[in-house]
Amino acid sequence: MYRYDEFDHDFVQARVAEFSDQVTRRLAGEITEDQFRPLRLMNGVYLQLHAYMLRIAVPYGTLNSKQLRMLGHIARKYDKGYGHFTTRQNIQFNWPALSDIPAILADLASVEMHAIQTSGNCIRNVTADHFAGAAADEVADPRPYAEILRQWSSVHPEFSFLPRKFKIAVTGAERDRAAIQTHDIGLHLKKNAAGELGFAVYVGGGQGRTPMIAKKIRDFLPEADLLSYCTAILRVYNLYGRRDNKYKARIKILVHETGVEEITRQVEAEWQELKEADLKLPEADIRAIDAYFAPPALADRPEGDEVVRR
Structure with a gap:
């Protein structure tokens, strides 16, 4: 937790x-x-x-x-x-x-729960794989990155009144149990050939009246660039997302009508202005958040955990 x-x-x-x-x-x-x-x-x-x-x-x-x-x-x-x-x-x-x-x-x-930004045209609560932190097929635990996104997005002055609600999901597993491609931004935690952690980035998914599957716009984003790249996506959406019709206001409609190639170009152009600025994530901050996900204090069992592992 x-x-x-x-x-x-x-x-x-x-x-x-x-x-x-x-x-x-x-x-x-x-x-x-x-x-x-x-x-x-x-x-x-x-x-x-x-x-x-x-x-x-x-x-x-x-x-x-x-x-x-x-x-x-x-x-x-x-x-x-x-x-x-x-x-x-x-x-x-x-x-x-x-x-x-x-x-x-x-x-x-009193039990470390809240209802902040669970509704409204803002960045909603960030979700993850419900087995996060315990799944055998994880590249890494996605929860610290989801928590970083929560802290960044809470009462964010630039993104508190978006064209429509905005949802982000993160998974670190080979099998996507977080359904990231049904979200406005989906982040798949992975490692590149050098063993460095980063994310495949998907944009434009959603359910509702017009369900759509998100499109991949970047195959590998270094973990330090998580906030700057998400900011670039949100800025493009905030600028061009429709506000005249709530049924066509989600980013999935913007991606569909503009085209994934053009959206990718706009996001990448915006990101070039942000990537070396204050939003770059220090390694120490990532590890500090990771340390707040303390494992439960479980008693040792004499029979071991072989049955669970199978």
């Missing part, structure tokens, strides 16, 4: 306090539903036909026992006793009262 650092704790607590104030003002009638809408969406709150719905990010598809118990507590206390796990490593509660949502978010923060 990923363990929050001091910044994570402070950041999530600050967002809980900020949204609590926004909810108080909405319930008092100081802001309208239209004014409240972008604020609640950035905190995972939808308004459905009969009630509000809260979508919570499950970090990289893995829950520890404390987090799972907290979800059960939230379901019993604030909802109808159950939740809905989604296809993108979230859980949704469909019947919470708006007045209770700040308390729910505070409970989530």
